[in-house]
Amino acid sequence: MSKRFDGSQQALDLTSIHTDPDLVSQDIKVVLNRKTNMEAVIKIIEENIPQLTSLNLSHNCIQRLDELSELVTKVPHLKALNLSHNDLKSEHELDKLKGLKLVELWLVRNPLCDLFKDPSSYVSAVCQKFPQLLKLDGNDLPPHIGFDVETPTTLPPCKVSQCDAELSVVFCLFHRYYSVYDSGDRQSLLGAYHDEALLSLTTPYNVQNPSRSGLREYFKDSRNLKRTKDSTMRFHLLKHKRLNVVALLNELPKTQHDITSFTVDVNAYTVSSRLICHTLIVVDDKSKESTRAFSRVFITVPAVNSGLCIINDQLFIRMATTEQISRAFVAPAPTPSSSPVPTLTAAQQEMLSTFSLKSGMKLEWSLKCLQDNEWDLNKAAQIFTQLKTAGKIPDVAFLK
DSSP, X not given: OGGGEETTTTEXXXXXXXXXXXXXXXXXXXXXXXXXXXXXXXXXXXXXXXXXXXXXXXXXXXXXXXXXXXXXXXXXXXXXXXXXXXXXXXXGGGGGGTTSOOSEEEOOSSGGGGGSSSHHHHHXXXXXXXXXXXXXXXXXXXXXXXXXXXXXXXXXXXXOOXXXXXXXXXXXXXXXHHHHHTTSOGGGGGGGEEEXXXXXXXXXXXXXXXXXXGGHHHHTTOOOTTTOOOHHHHHHHSEESHHHHHHHHHHSOOOOOOGGGOEEEEEEEOTTTOOEEEEEEEEOOOOGGGOEEEEEEEEEEEOSSSSXXXXXXXXXXXXXXXXHHHHTTOSOOOOOOOSOXXXXXXXXXXXXXXXXXXXXXXXXXXXXXXXXXXXXXHHHHHHHHHHHHTTOSOGGGBOO
C-alpha cells in the first residue's frame, strides 16, 4: 500500500488490488469484497495515513459498503472517493457513507447506475446523499446553494396573531370560498384567484399505506417531490394561471367542508402590500368512511377592485385521524351557495371585522346580520342586542 500512496496529494490508489504483482508473487489475494480484507485496509489507513484526502477503490468487485462506513470517523478529511467499476447494486449502499463530506465521487460502471431512468435523476439522487459534491463521475456539477450554520440558531418565539381585523376578513374569505367550492360549480372560483396564480396539490408519499384508498382520486395530481423526481412532471403538476388552477379544482372530487373545524392563522401581514399567508387545518369530507383532512397555505394580495385574491395556493390532503373524524360535522354547517364569490368593499370588510369583534359572533352570522340590515352598522347592532337579550341567537353563532 505504501507504493500506491502519493504523499504530495494525500492520495491512495488501490485500483485492482487483488491483481497487484507484489501480492500475486507472494500468493496473496486481497479481495476487498471480503469483510476481513476491507477492515484490514481501513485499519492500515487509520494507523498510517489518517489525513488521507483521496481514495481509489475501483475495479475491486465491491458489493457492499458496510465496512467503508468506518471512514466517516477514521478518515474524516476524505474528499474524493472512487468506487467505479465495482458491483454496487443499490443506491441505498451509499447511505452508509452519507457522513463523508465528499466533493468528488466516482460510481460509473456499477449496476446501481442503471436503475435511474435518466441522468438527471441519477445526479439528483446522489447529490441528496452528498450535498457538498462538486464532481460526479468526472463531470462538474452545478454549484451547491445552501447555508452552513456553524453555531446553533435560536428562532424567535411563536406569537399569537395580533391582527384581529385582518383575521376576520380572512375568515370571511374562506367562508365564501368554500361555500362555492362545495356547491359543485367551482368555475365561479375564478374571481378568487390572481391572473398569475400558482397551485400545487400534494398527498402523502407512502403509497403502500392502506388508507391511501381514500386519496386515490387525488393521487394522479399530487406533486409530492419525494415521489415525483422528473423535472418535467414537476413543472406539469404545478398549475400556473388562474384558468389552469380552477380547471384542476373542477376535476377534484366533490366535497362538503366542516366550516366549524377551520383553524386559521395569519403568518405574515404587511400593510403596504397586504400580503397575507393563511394556514388551514380542516376536515373536508362528510362521509365518515372516507373523511379527509388537509393543510392549506394561501398567499393573498389586493384584488384589482377591492378585497383579496389568491396568488399562491399550496394544498396538502391526507386521511383524517380518528379524533378528527369524531369531531367532524358536529355543529350544523352553513348551506353551500352556487353563486359567484362576492367581493366586499374595503368599507364593508372593515365594518364586518368591527361587528364580528364587538358582537363576538362568527363571520358568517355577522355577515348575514349586516346584509339583513342593509349594512347599517347601528341598526344591525340594535337588532343584535335585542335578539341576544331575548335568547334567540344560538350558541353556535358565537366564537369560542
